[in-house]
Amino acid sequence: MPNSYDVVIIGAxxxxxxxxxxxxxxxxxxxxxxxxxxxxxxxxxxxCIPTKALLEHAHALKVIRDAKExxxxxxxxxxxxxxxxVQSRKDRxxxxxxxxxxxxxxKNKIDWIKGTARLAxxxxxxxxxxxxxxxxxxxxxxxxxxxxxxxxxxxxDRKRIITSDEAxxxxxxPKTLVIMGSGAVGxxxxxxxRRFGSEVTIIELLPRxxxxxxxxxxxxxxxxxxxxxxxxxxGTKVTRAAAGAxxxxxxxxxxxGQTQKLTADLLLVATGRGPxxxxxxxxxxxxAMEKGYIKVDELYRTSVPNISAIGDVITLGKGVHPQLAxxxxxxxxxxxxxxxxxxxxxxxxDHVPSCTYCDPEIGSVGLTExxxxxxxxxxxxxxxxxxxxxxxKMAGETEGFVKIVADKKYDEILGIHMIGPRSTELVAEAxxxxxxxxxxxxxxxxxxxxxxxxxxxxxxxxxxxxxAIHL
Ligand SMILES: Cc1cc2nc3c(=O)[nH]c(=O)nc-3n(C[C@H](O)[C@H](O)[C@H](O)COP(=O)(O)OP(=O)(O)OC[C@H]3O[C@@H](n4cnc5c(N)ncnc54)[C@H](O)[C@@H]3O)c2cc1C
Numbered sequence: 284m285p286n287s288y289d290v291v292i293i294g295a296x297x298x299x300x301x302x303x304x305x306x307x308x309x310x311x312x313x314x315x316x317x318x319x320x321x322x323x324x325x326x327x328x329x330x331c332i333p334t335k336a337l338l339e340h341a342h343a344l345k346v347i348r349d350a351k352e353x354x355x356x357x358x359x360x361x362x363x364x365x366x367x368x369v370q371s372r373k374d375r376x377x378x379x380x381x382x383x384x385x386x387x388x389x390k391n392k393i394d395w396i397k398g399t400a401r402l403a404x405x406x407x408x409x410x411x412x413x414x415x416x417x418x419x420x421x422x423x424x425x426x427x428x429x430x431x432x433x434x435x436x437x438x439x440d441r442k443r444i445i446t447s448d449e450a451x452x453x454x455x456x457p458k459t460l461v462i463m464g465s466g467a468v469g470x471x472x473x474x475x476x477r478r479f480g481s482e483v484t485i486i487e488l489l490p491r492x493x494x495x496x497x498x499x500x501x502x503x504x505x506x507x508x509x510x511x512x513x514x515x516x517x518g519t520k521v522t523r524a525a526a527g528a529x530x531x532x533x534x535x536x537x538x539x540g541q542t543q544k545l546t547a548d549l550l551l552v553a554t555g556r557g558p559x560x561x562x563x564x565x566x567x568x569x570x571a572m573e574k575g576y577i578k579v580d581e582l583y584r585t586s587v588p589n590i591s592a593i594g595d596v597i598t599l600g601k602g603v604h605p606q607l608a609x610x611x612x613x614x615x616x617x618x619x620x621x622x623x624x625x626x627x628x629x630x631x632x633d634h635v636p637s638c639t640y641c642d643p644e645i646g647s648v649g650l651t652e653x654x655x656x657x658x659x660x661x662x663x664x665x666x667x668x669x670x671x672x673x674x675x676k677m678a679g680e681t682e683g684f685v686k687i688v689a690d691k692k693y694d695e696i697l698g699i700h701m702i703g704p705r706s707t708e709l710v711a712e713a714x715x716x717x718x719x720x721x722x723x724x725x726x727x728x729x730x731x732x733x734x735x736x737x738x739x740x741x742x743x744x745x746x747x748x749x750x751a752i753h754l
Contacts, residue, residue: 288314290622291408291420293400293563296324297608298594299426300384302615307391309623314418315393316400316410321381322388325428325595326608332380333451334471336373338640340364341478345642352679364479366454373451402564406589411562422589422622425577426615427563429556429595429606436523437463437552443526444550447472457481457548461533463521465492469553470504470641477513478642484514484545486521486535493639497651497700499666499686504702507643507682519543524550556606558596573598581629583618591618605635636714638707643682646710649698649717652688661691665723665747667739669703671754674734680704685743687723694722699743705736712740723747 290306292299295317306313319328326332346353347362388395398413408418431446433439441449447468456479462469465487477483485492485508491501492508492515505515518538525532531550535543558576571578571586576598583591594611598604613630621627639645655662670681683703689696699713716726723744731741745751 286416287419288312288394289420290314290422290424290619291316291400291418292424292426293408294324294426294428294594294596295319295322295384295395296426296428296594296611297326298428298611298615299324299424300388300615301612302424302426302593302619303393304387304391305616305619306622307393309619309625311619311623313391313393314396314420315388316396316398316408316418318397318399318413321378322384322395323377323381325430327377327380327384329448329451331608332377333373334447334468334475335640336376337369337451337475338471338642340369340372341475341642344478349679364456366456366479370452370454399562401562402568402570402590404568422591424615424618425563425565425585425590425592425596426594426611427559427596428611430559431552432555432557433552434463434521434554437521437550438524439552440526443531443548444524444552446552450549450551453549459530459547460484460549460551461486461531461545461547462551462553464488464553464555465494465515465517466553466555467493467637467639467641469551470508470639472551472553473508473513474641477511482512482514484516484547486519486533487515487517488520490518490538492517493645495637496639496645496647496702497686497688497698498653499684500645500647500700500702503683504641504643504645511642516543526550556595560596573600576604582621582627583614591622593618599632602632605632605637607635607637610635631718634714634717636710638710640707643680643703644706645700645702646706646708646713647698647700648710648713649696650688651698651700652686655688655690655697660697662697663689663691663723663747665689665743665745665749665751667742667746667751667754669736669739671742672734672736672738674736674738675704677734678704685709685739687726687743687747689723689747694724696721696723696726699740701739703736703739709737709740712737 289311290313292315303315350357398410401409403409460481462485520536523534533545577592579597593614595606636648666686668684669675675681685701688698726744731738
Protein backbone atom coordinates (compact mmCIF):
# COMPACT_ATOMS: atom_id res chain seq x y z
CA MET A 284 0.00 0.00 0.00
CA PRO A 285 1.59 3.30 -1.04
CA ASN A 286 -0.13 5.23 1.80
CA SER A 287 0.71 2.71 4.47
CA TYR A 288 3.58 3.41 6.89
CA ASP A 289 5.15 2.01 10.02
CA VAL A 290 5.21 5.51 11.49
CA VAL A 291 3.38 8.71 10.54
CA ILE A 292 4.64 11.85 12.26
CA ILE A 293 2.56 15.03 12.37
CA GLY A 294 4.79 18.11 12.36
CA ALA A 295 8.35 18.53 11.11
CA UNK A 296 9.80 20.66 13.89
CA UNK A 297 12.89 19.65 15.87
CA UNK A 298 10.76 16.99 17.58
CA UNK A 299 9.11 15.54 14.49
CA UNK A 300 11.93 15.65 11.98
CA UNK A 301 14.48 14.18 14.40
CA UNK A 302 12.03 11.40 15.37
CA UNK A 303 11.53 10.69 11.66
CA UNK A 304 15.24 10.36 10.96
CA UNK A 305 15.77 8.09 13.98
CA UNK A 306 12.77 5.91 12.99
CA UNK A 307 14.18 5.59 9.47
CA UNK A 308 17.64 4.74 10.81
CA UNK A 309 15.98 1.94 12.77
CA UNK A 310 14.42 0.50 9.61
CA UNK A 311 10.94 1.98 9.75
CA UNK A 312 8.95 3.25 6.77
CA UNK A 313 8.18 6.83 7.72
CA UNK A 314 6.02 9.73 6.52
CA UNK A 315 6.00 13.21 8.01
CA UNK A 316 3.03 15.53 7.49
CA UNK A 317 4.01 19.20 7.54
CA UNK A 318 1.77 22.08 6.55
CA UNK A 319 4.45 24.75 6.21
CA UNK A 320 6.31 25.33 2.94
CA UNK A 321 9.55 24.21 4.53
CA UNK A 322 10.71 21.70 7.13
CA UNK A 323 12.18 22.48 10.55
CA UNK A 324 9.24 24.01 12.44
CA UNK A 325 9.46 26.86 14.93
CA UNK A 326 13.14 26.41 15.69
CA UNK A 327 14.39 26.72 12.14
CA UNK A 328 11.79 29.09 10.68
CA UNK A 329 10.81 31.48 13.51
CA UNK A 330 12.77 30.57 16.63
CA CYS A 331 16.27 29.46 17.55
CA ILE A 332 17.89 30.00 14.17
CA PRO A 333 16.55 33.41 13.02
CA THR A 334 16.92 34.93 16.50
CA LYS A 335 20.51 33.78 16.90
CA ALA A 336 21.30 34.98 13.35
CA LEU A 337 20.01 38.45 14.37
CA LEU A 338 22.05 38.27 17.60
CA GLU A 339 25.21 37.58 15.57
CA HIS A 340 24.47 40.78 13.59
CA ALA A 341 24.04 42.67 16.86
CA HIS A 342 27.37 41.27 18.07
CA ALA A 343 29.11 42.22 14.81
CA LEU A 344 27.78 45.77 15.15
CA LYS A 345 29.08 45.94 18.73
CA VAL A 346 32.57 44.84 17.66
CA ILE A 347 32.62 47.35 14.79
CA ARG A 348 31.43 50.16 17.09
CA ASP A 349 34.35 49.30 19.38
CA ALA A 350 36.76 49.50 16.38
CA LYS A 351 38.96 52.05 18.13
CA GLU A 352 39.55 49.65 21.02
CA UNK A 353 40.65 47.00 18.50
CA UNK A 354 42.94 49.44 16.71
CA UNK A 355 40.83 49.36 13.57
CA UNK A 356 40.34 52.62 11.72
CA UNK A 357 36.92 53.14 10.16
CA UNK A 358 35.61 55.94 7.92
CA UNK A 359 34.34 58.82 10.05
CA UNK A 360 30.58 58.05 9.67
CA UNK A 361 29.33 56.00 12.64
CA UNK A 362 28.62 52.34 11.75
CA UNK A 363 24.94 51.63 11.11
CA UNK A 364 22.87 48.52 10.51
CA UNK A 365 21.33 47.74 7.11
CA UNK A 366 18.18 45.76 7.91
CA UNK A 367 17.77 44.56 4.33
CA UNK A 368 21.16 42.88 4.48
CA VAL A 369 20.40 41.57 8.00
CA GLN A 370 17.14 40.02 6.82
CA SER A 371 18.51 38.55 3.62
CA ARG A 372 21.49 36.97 5.44
CA LYS A 373 19.16 35.57 8.13
CA ASP A 374 16.80 34.19 5.46
CA ARG A 375 19.74 32.57 3.65
CA UNK A 376 20.76 30.80 6.86
CA UNK A 377 17.18 29.62 7.55
CA UNK A 378 16.72 28.39 3.97
CA UNK A 379 20.06 26.57 4.04
CA UNK A 380 19.05 24.72 7.19
CA UNK A 381 15.48 23.88 6.13
CA UNK A 382 16.81 22.58 2.78
CA UNK A 383 19.28 20.55 4.83
CA UNK A 384 16.37 18.80 6.58
CA UNK A 385 14.78 18.12 3.16
CA UNK A 386 18.07 16.54 2.07
CA UNK A 387 18.13 14.38 5.22
CA UNK A 388 14.55 13.24 4.50
CA UNK A 389 15.57 12.15 0.99
CA LYS A 390 18.71 10.46 2.29
CA ASN A 391 16.67 8.49 4.86
CA LYS A 392 13.80 7.79 2.39
CA ILE A 393 11.28 9.68 4.54
CA ASP A 394 8.14 10.86 2.69
CA TRP A 395 7.18 14.49 3.30
CA ILE A 396 3.41 14.74 2.89
CA LYS A 397 2.64 18.43 2.33
CA GLY A 398 -0.56 19.34 4.09
CA THR A 399 -2.52 19.57 7.33
CA ALA A 400 -3.08 16.36 9.25
CA ARG A 401 -6.07 15.22 11.25
CA LEU A 402 -6.42 12.03 13.28
CA ALA A 403 -9.03 9.82 11.58
CA UNK A 404 -9.59 6.80 13.78
CA UNK A 405 -7.37 3.86 14.70
CA UNK A 406 -4.15 3.93 12.69
CA UNK A 407 -5.41 6.54 10.25
CA UNK A 408 -4.40 10.13 9.49
CA UNK A 409 -6.36 12.30 7.05
CA UNK A 410 -4.59 15.01 5.12
CA UNK A 411 -7.31 17.66 5.02
CA UNK A 412 -5.46 20.43 3.22
CA UNK A 413 -2.68 20.15 0.68
CA UNK A 414 -1.98 16.64 -0.66
CA UNK A 415 -5.38 15.26 0.45
CA UNK A 416 -5.40 11.54 1.20
CA UNK A 417 -5.66 9.09 4.09
CA UNK A 418 -2.48 7.60 5.51
CA UNK A 419 -2.36 4.33 7.38
CA UNK A 420 0.09 3.98 10.24
CA UNK A 421 1.05 1.36 12.78
CA UNK A 422 2.29 4.19 15.01
CA UNK A 423 1.47 7.90 15.03
CA UNK A 424 3.64 10.58 16.64
CA UNK A 425 2.11 14.00 17.25
CA UNK A 426 4.73 16.74 17.17
CA UNK A 427 2.62 19.79 16.32
CA UNK A 428 4.51 22.16 18.62
CA UNK A 429 3.45 25.54 19.91
CA UNK A 430 2.61 29.04 18.77
CA UNK A 431 3.00 32.48 20.29
CA UNK A 432 0.14 33.63 22.45
CA UNK A 433 -0.82 36.80 24.24
CA UNK A 434 -2.35 37.35 27.67
CA UNK A 435 -6.00 38.24 28.34
CA UNK A 436 -6.74 41.87 27.50
CA UNK A 437 -3.74 42.38 25.20
CA UNK A 438 -4.78 41.86 21.61
CA UNK A 439 -2.16 41.06 19.00
CA ASP A 440 -2.58 42.98 15.75
CA ARG A 441 0.78 41.66 14.46
CA LYS A 442 1.66 45.14 13.14
CA ARG A 443 2.14 47.27 16.27
CA ILE A 444 1.47 44.66 18.94
CA ILE A 445 3.60 41.81 17.74
CA THR A 446 5.08 38.43 18.68
CA SER A 447 8.49 36.94 18.01
CA ASP A 448 7.15 35.73 14.63
CA GLU A 449 7.01 39.35 13.45
CA ALA A 450 10.01 40.59 15.46
CA UNK A 451 12.40 38.34 13.50
CA UNK A 452 11.33 39.91 10.21
CA UNK A 453 11.34 43.67 10.89
CA UNK A 454 12.56 45.64 7.88
CA UNK A 455 13.28 48.75 9.97
CA UNK A 456 14.68 49.25 13.46
CA PRO A 457 11.89 50.59 15.71
CA LYS A 458 12.82 53.81 17.47
CA THR A 459 11.11 52.61 20.63
CA LEU A 460 10.35 49.02 21.57
CA VAL A 461 8.53 47.81 24.68
CA ILE A 462 8.87 44.12 25.43
CA MET A 463 6.39 42.32 27.64
CA GLY A 464 8.05 39.40 29.43
CA SER A 465 11.68 38.79 30.29
CA GLY A 466 12.05 35.09 29.56
CA ALA A 467 14.57 33.93 26.96
CA VAL A 468 12.62 35.36 24.01
CA GLY A 469 12.08 38.76 25.65
CA UNK A 470 15.67 39.37 26.72
CA UNK A 471 17.12 38.09 23.43
CA UNK A 472 15.07 40.60 21.42
CA UNK A 473 16.00 43.30 23.95
CA UNK A 474 19.69 42.60 23.21
CA UNK A 475 19.14 42.52 19.44
CA UNK A 476 17.16 45.74 19.05
CA ARG A 477 19.09 47.73 21.67
CA ARG A 478 22.31 47.00 19.76
CA PHE A 479 20.53 47.94 16.52
CA GLY A 480 19.67 51.32 18.10
CA SER A 481 16.15 51.02 19.59
CA GLU A 482 15.17 52.51 22.94
CA VAL A 483 14.15 49.30 24.71
CA THR A 484 11.98 48.86 27.82
CA ILE A 485 11.23 45.43 29.27
CA ILE A 486 8.16 45.00 31.45
CA GLU A 487 8.26 41.91 33.67
CA LEU A 488 5.46 40.87 36.00
CA LEU A 489 7.77 39.00 38.39
CA PRO A 490 10.27 40.81 40.61
CA ARG A 491 13.33 40.04 38.44
CA UNK A 492 14.48 39.50 34.87
CA UNK A 493 14.88 35.89 33.59
CA UNK A 494 12.88 34.71 36.64
CA UNK A 495 13.63 31.00 36.15
CA UNK A 496 17.38 31.56 36.45
CA UNK A 497 19.45 31.76 39.66
CA UNK A 498 18.87 35.09 41.42
CA UNK A 499 22.53 36.09 41.04
CA UNK A 500 22.25 35.64 37.26
CA UNK A 501 19.14 37.86 37.15
CA UNK A 502 20.92 40.57 39.14
CA UNK A 503 23.96 40.45 36.81
CA UNK A 504 21.78 40.69 33.70
CA UNK A 505 19.87 43.61 35.14
CA UNK A 506 23.17 45.40 35.89
CA UNK A 507 24.46 44.78 32.37
CA UNK A 508 21.18 45.81 30.70
CA UNK A 509 21.21 49.05 32.75
CA UNK A 510 24.72 49.80 31.45
CA UNK A 511 23.57 49.14 27.88
CA UNK A 512 20.60 51.48 28.32
CA UNK A 513 17.89 48.80 28.40
CA UNK A 514 15.22 49.85 30.87
CA UNK A 515 13.71 47.09 33.01
CA UNK A 516 10.42 47.55 34.85
CA UNK A 517 10.13 44.49 37.08
CA GLY A 518 7.19 43.62 39.33
CA THR A 519 5.12 45.52 36.77
CA LYS A 520 1.99 44.38 34.94
CA VAL A 521 0.88 45.58 31.52
CA THR A 522 -2.80 46.36 31.98
CA ARG A 523 -3.66 47.91 28.62
CA ALA A 524 -2.21 48.23 25.16
CA ALA A 525 -3.89 50.08 22.30
CA ALA A 526 -2.40 50.07 18.83
CA GLY A 527 -2.81 53.23 16.74
CA ALA A 528 -1.51 54.38 13.37
CA UNK A 529 1.72 55.73 14.83
CA UNK A 530 2.42 53.44 17.72
CA UNK A 531 1.14 51.71 20.82
CA UNK A 532 -0.17 53.32 24.00
CA UNK A 533 0.65 51.12 26.96
CA UNK A 534 -0.46 51.26 30.57
CA UNK A 535 1.28 49.31 33.28
CA UNK A 536 0.78 48.91 36.99
CA UNK A 537 4.00 49.38 38.96
CA UNK A 538 4.77 47.49 42.22
CA UNK A 539 3.47 50.46 44.29
CA GLY A 540 0.10 50.30 42.51
CA GLN A 541 0.69 53.38 40.34
CA THR A 542 -0.27 53.44 36.66
CA GLN A 543 2.63 54.15 34.35
CA LYS A 544 1.92 55.24 30.77
CA LEU A 545 4.34 54.45 27.96
CA THR A 546 4.25 54.87 24.20
CA ALA A 547 6.28 52.85 21.76
CA ASP A 548 6.56 52.16 18.05
CA LEU A 549 6.09 48.47 18.82
CA LEU A 550 5.00 46.28 21.71
CA LEU A 551 6.52 42.81 21.55
CA VAL A 552 4.48 40.31 23.56
CA ALA A 553 6.90 37.63 24.78
CA THR A 554 4.86 36.06 27.55
CA GLY A 555 4.93 32.46 26.39
CA ARG A 556 3.62 29.97 23.89
CA GLY A 557 0.63 27.65 23.78
CA PRO A 558 0.13 24.15 22.31
CA UNK A 559 -1.01 23.66 18.68
CA UNK A 560 -3.83 21.10 18.47
CA UNK A 561 -6.63 22.99 16.70
CA UNK A 562 -8.24 20.85 14.02
CA UNK A 563 -6.08 17.85 14.86
CA UNK A 564 -8.98 15.83 16.23
CA UNK A 565 -7.29 14.92 19.50
CA UNK A 566 -10.47 15.03 21.57
CA UNK A 567 -12.40 12.90 19.03
CA UNK A 568 -9.53 10.40 19.13
CA UNK A 569 -10.03 10.18 22.91
CA UNK A 570 -6.58 11.53 23.78
CA ALA A 571 -6.38 12.82 27.37
CA MET A 572 -5.49 16.51 27.55
CA GLU A 573 -4.43 18.91 30.30
CA LYS A 574 -4.87 22.68 29.88
CA GLY A 575 -4.76 22.26 26.11
CA TYR A 576 -1.57 20.17 26.14
CA ILE A 577 -1.46 16.49 25.20
CA LYS A 578 -0.89 14.40 28.29
CA VAL A 579 1.82 11.76 27.97
CA ASP A 580 3.61 9.31 30.24
CA GLU A 581 7.37 9.33 30.77
CA LEU A 582 7.89 7.41 27.51
CA TYR A 583 5.60 9.85 25.60
CA ARG A 584 2.64 7.49 25.20
CA THR A 585 -0.71 9.29 25.06
CA SER A 586 -3.82 7.73 26.59
CA VAL A 587 -4.57 6.12 23.19
CA PRO A 588 -2.48 3.06 22.21
CA ASN A 589 -0.04 3.55 19.32
CA ILE A 590 -0.29 7.35 19.45
CA SER A 591 2.68 9.16 21.00
CA ALA A 592 3.32 12.88 21.40
CA ILE A 593 6.51 14.88 21.88
CA GLY A 594 7.86 18.42 22.04
CA ASP A 595 6.17 21.72 22.82
CA VAL A 596 2.65 20.26 22.53
CA ILE A 597 2.94 17.88 25.51
CA THR A 598 2.66 17.89 29.26
CA LEU A 599 4.06 15.15 31.48
CA GLY A 600 1.49 16.16 34.08
CA LYS A 601 4.10 17.38 36.58
CA GLY A 602 5.90 20.71 36.64
CA VAL A 603 6.53 22.77 33.54
CA HIS A 604 7.62 20.83 30.45
CA PRO A 605 10.51 22.79 28.90
CA GLN A 606 9.65 24.12 25.44
CA LEU A 607 13.11 23.77 23.93
CA ALA A 608 14.39 22.43 20.63
CA UNK A 609 16.92 20.05 22.20
CA UNK A 610 14.24 18.68 24.54
CA UNK A 611 11.86 17.95 21.64
CA UNK A 612 14.67 16.24 19.69
CA UNK A 613 15.69 14.08 22.68
CA UNK A 614 12.04 13.07 23.12
CA UNK A 615 11.78 12.29 19.38
CA UNK A 616 14.79 9.99 19.52
CA UNK A 617 13.47 8.24 22.61
CA UNK A 618 10.04 7.61 21.04
CA UNK A 619 11.62 6.30 17.82
CA UNK A 620 13.76 3.88 19.80
CA UNK A 621 10.83 2.74 21.93
CA UNK A 622 8.72 2.11 18.81
CA UNK A 623 11.61 0.11 17.35
CA UNK A 624 11.65 -2.05 20.47
CA UNK A 625 14.87 -0.72 21.98
CA UNK A 626 15.40 -0.51 25.72
CA UNK A 627 14.72 3.15 26.59
CA UNK A 628 14.95 5.04 29.88
CA UNK A 629 12.98 8.19 30.79
CA UNK A 630 14.70 11.53 30.25
CA UNK A 631 15.96 13.27 33.39
CA UNK A 632 14.54 16.79 33.08
CA ASP A 633 16.79 17.99 35.92
CA HIS A 634 19.66 17.77 33.43
CA VAL A 635 18.16 19.89 30.66
CA PRO A 636 20.49 22.76 29.75
CA SER A 637 18.89 26.17 29.53
CA CYS A 638 20.55 28.70 27.24
CA THR A 639 19.59 32.34 26.75
CA TYR A 640 21.51 34.12 24.02
CA CYS A 641 21.08 37.67 25.27
CA ASP A 642 24.16 39.82 25.81
CA PRO A 643 25.71 38.70 28.14
CA GLU A 644 24.74 35.07 27.47
CA ILE A 645 23.26 32.77 30.11
CA GLY A 646 23.79 29.02 30.43
CA SER A 647 22.49 26.93 33.30
CA VAL A 648 21.63 23.43 34.38
CA GLY A 649 20.32 21.89 37.58
CA LEU A 650 19.11 23.46 40.79
CA THR A 651 19.43 27.16 41.53
CA GLU A 652 20.75 28.10 44.96
CA UNK A 653 17.22 28.90 46.17
CA UNK A 654 15.82 25.60 44.83
CA UNK A 655 18.64 23.60 46.46
CA UNK A 656 18.00 25.28 49.83
CA UNK A 657 14.27 24.74 49.45
CA UNK A 658 14.91 21.03 48.90
CA UNK A 659 16.78 20.93 52.19
CA UNK A 660 20.36 20.54 50.94
CA UNK A 661 23.20 21.86 53.04
CA UNK A 662 24.39 24.06 50.21
CA UNK A 663 27.92 25.08 49.32
CA UNK A 664 28.42 27.85 46.73
CA UNK A 665 31.43 28.78 44.61
CA UNK A 666 31.58 31.62 42.14
CA UNK A 667 34.25 32.89 39.78
CA UNK A 668 34.09 36.08 37.68
CA UNK A 669 35.00 35.98 33.97
CA UNK A 670 36.65 39.41 34.41
CA UNK A 671 39.72 37.84 36.04
CA UNK A 672 40.45 35.53 33.08
CA UNK A 673 43.12 36.40 30.54
CA UNK A 674 40.97 35.05 27.71
CA UNK A 675 38.01 37.23 28.70
CA LYS A 676 40.22 40.32 28.89
CA MET A 677 41.59 39.58 25.39
CA ALA A 678 38.06 39.27 24.01
CA GLY A 679 36.96 42.42 25.82
CA GLU A 680 34.10 40.41 27.36
CA THR A 681 34.62 40.57 31.08
CA GLU A 682 31.09 40.64 32.47
CA GLY A 683 29.56 37.80 34.45
CA PHE A 684 30.55 34.72 36.40
CA VAL A 685 30.20 30.96 36.82
CA LYS A 686 28.40 29.85 39.96
CA ILE A 687 28.33 26.30 41.30
CA VAL A 688 25.67 25.04 43.69
CA ALA A 689 26.84 21.91 45.51
CA ASP A 690 25.76 19.67 48.33
CA LYS A 691 28.15 19.98 51.29
CA LYS A 692 27.53 16.46 52.59
CA TYR A 693 28.48 14.43 49.49
CA ASP A 694 30.22 17.22 47.50
CA GLU A 695 27.78 16.51 44.62
CA ILE A 696 27.23 19.27 42.09
CA LEU A 697 23.53 20.22 42.08
CA GLY A 698 23.55 23.07 39.60
CA ILE A 699 25.87 25.27 37.54
CA HIS A 700 24.77 28.75 36.49
CA MET A 701 26.71 31.11 34.31
CA ILE A 702 26.28 34.48 32.72
CA GLY A 703 28.99 35.90 30.51
CA PRO A 704 30.96 35.17 27.34
CA ARG A 705 30.38 31.75 25.69
CA SER A 706 28.12 30.61 28.57
CA THR A 707 25.79 28.86 26.10
CA GLU A 708 28.78 26.73 25.00
CA LEU A 709 30.40 26.29 28.42
CA VAL A 710 27.19 24.88 29.86
CA ALA A 711 27.86 21.60 27.97
CA GLU A 712 30.55 20.70 30.51
CA ALA A 713 28.13 21.48 33.32
CA UNK A 714 25.48 19.20 31.79
CA UNK A 715 27.97 16.34 31.58
CA UNK A 716 29.07 16.96 35.17
CA UNK A 717 25.49 16.65 36.40
CA UNK A 718 24.75 13.67 34.17
CA UNK A 719 27.77 11.82 35.61
CA UNK A 720 26.85 12.87 39.17
CA UNK A 721 30.20 14.60 39.38
CA UNK A 722 31.55 15.92 42.67
CA UNK A 723 33.15 19.34 43.02
CA UNK A 724 36.43 17.56 43.75
CA UNK A 725 36.24 15.75 40.38
CA UNK A 726 35.60 19.04 38.57
CA UNK A 727 38.59 20.57 40.36
CA UNK A 728 40.74 17.66 39.15
CA UNK A 729 39.45 18.05 35.58
CA UNK A 730 42.11 20.05 33.79
CA UNK A 731 40.91 23.18 31.95
CA UNK A 732 43.08 24.47 29.11
CA UNK A 733 44.70 27.89 29.39
CA UNK A 734 43.85 30.49 28.24
CA UNK A 735 40.16 29.64 27.77
CA UNK A 736 36.79 30.84 29.03
CA UNK A 737 36.30 27.32 30.44
CA UNK A 738 38.86 28.10 33.13
CA UNK A 739 36.00 29.98 34.86
CA UNK A 740 34.23 26.62 35.35
CA UNK A 741 37.34 25.02 36.85
CA UNK A 742 38.02 28.05 39.04
CA UNK A 743 34.39 28.13 40.23
CA UNK A 744 34.89 24.52 41.36
CA UNK A 745 38.03 25.56 43.25
CA UNK A 746 36.06 28.47 44.74
CA UNK A 747 33.38 26.05 45.96
CA UNK A 748 36.09 24.47 48.13
CA UNK A 749 37.27 27.94 49.17
CA UNK A 750 40.45 27.62 47.10
CA ALA A 751 40.14 29.64 43.87
CA ILE A 752 43.66 30.24 42.57
CA HIS A 753 43.11 33.55 40.82
CA LEU A 754 40.88 35.32 43.32
C1 LIG B 1 11.75 33.23 19.20
C2 LIG B 1 12.06 31.85 19.67
C3 LIG B 1 13.35 31.51 19.97
C4 LIG B 1 13.66 30.23 20.40
N1 LIG B 1 14.95 29.93 20.69
C5 LIG B 1 15.27 28.70 21.13
C6 LIG B 1 16.60 28.36 21.40
O1 LIG B 1 17.51 29.17 21.24
N2 LIG B 1 16.89 27.10 21.82
C7 LIG B 1 15.89 26.18 22.01
O2 LIG B 1 16.19 25.05 22.40
N3 LIG B 1 14.61 26.47 21.75
C8 LIG B 1 14.27 27.71 21.31
N4 LIG B 1 12.97 28.00 21.02
C9 LIG B 1 11.94 26.96 21.24
C10 LIG B 1 11.94 25.93 20.11
O3 LIG B 1 11.81 26.59 18.88
C11 LIG B 1 10.80 24.94 20.31
O4 LIG B 1 10.89 24.39 21.60
C12 LIG B 1 10.86 23.81 19.30
O5 LIG B 1 10.79 24.32 18.01
C13 LIG B 1 9.70 22.83 19.55
O6 LIG B 1 9.76 21.83 18.57
P1 LIG B 1 8.47 20.95 18.22
O7 LIG B 1 8.95 19.96 17.21
O8 LIG B 1 7.82 20.48 19.45
O9 LIG B 1 7.42 21.95 17.54
P2 LIG B 1 7.55 23.02 16.38
O10 LIG B 1 8.93 23.37 16.08
O11 LIG B 1 6.61 24.11 16.72
O12 LIG B 1 7.01 22.23 15.08
C14 LIG B 1 5.69 21.84 14.93
C15 LIG B 1 5.41 21.69 13.45
O13 LIG B 1 4.16 21.06 13.28
C16 LIG B 1 3.49 21.63 12.18
N5 LIG B 1 2.06 21.35 12.36
C17 LIG B 1 1.27 21.74 13.40
N6 LIG B 1 0.04 21.23 13.25
C18 LIG B 1 0.05 20.50 12.10
C19 LIG B 1 -0.93 19.73 11.42
N7 LIG B 1 -2.16 19.56 11.92
N8 LIG B 1 -0.57 19.15 10.26
C20 LIG B 1 0.67 19.29 9.75
N9 LIG B 1 1.64 20.00 10.36
C21 LIG B 1 1.33 20.59 11.53
C22 LIG B 1 3.85 23.10 12.28
O14 LIG B 1 3.69 23.74 11.03
C23 LIG B 1 5.31 23.03 12.72
O15 LIG B 1 6.19 23.04 11.63
C24 LIG B 1 12.63 29.26 20.54
C25 LIG B 1 11.32 29.59 20.23
C26 LIG B 1 11.02 30.87 19.78
C27 LIG B 1 9.61 31.20 19.44
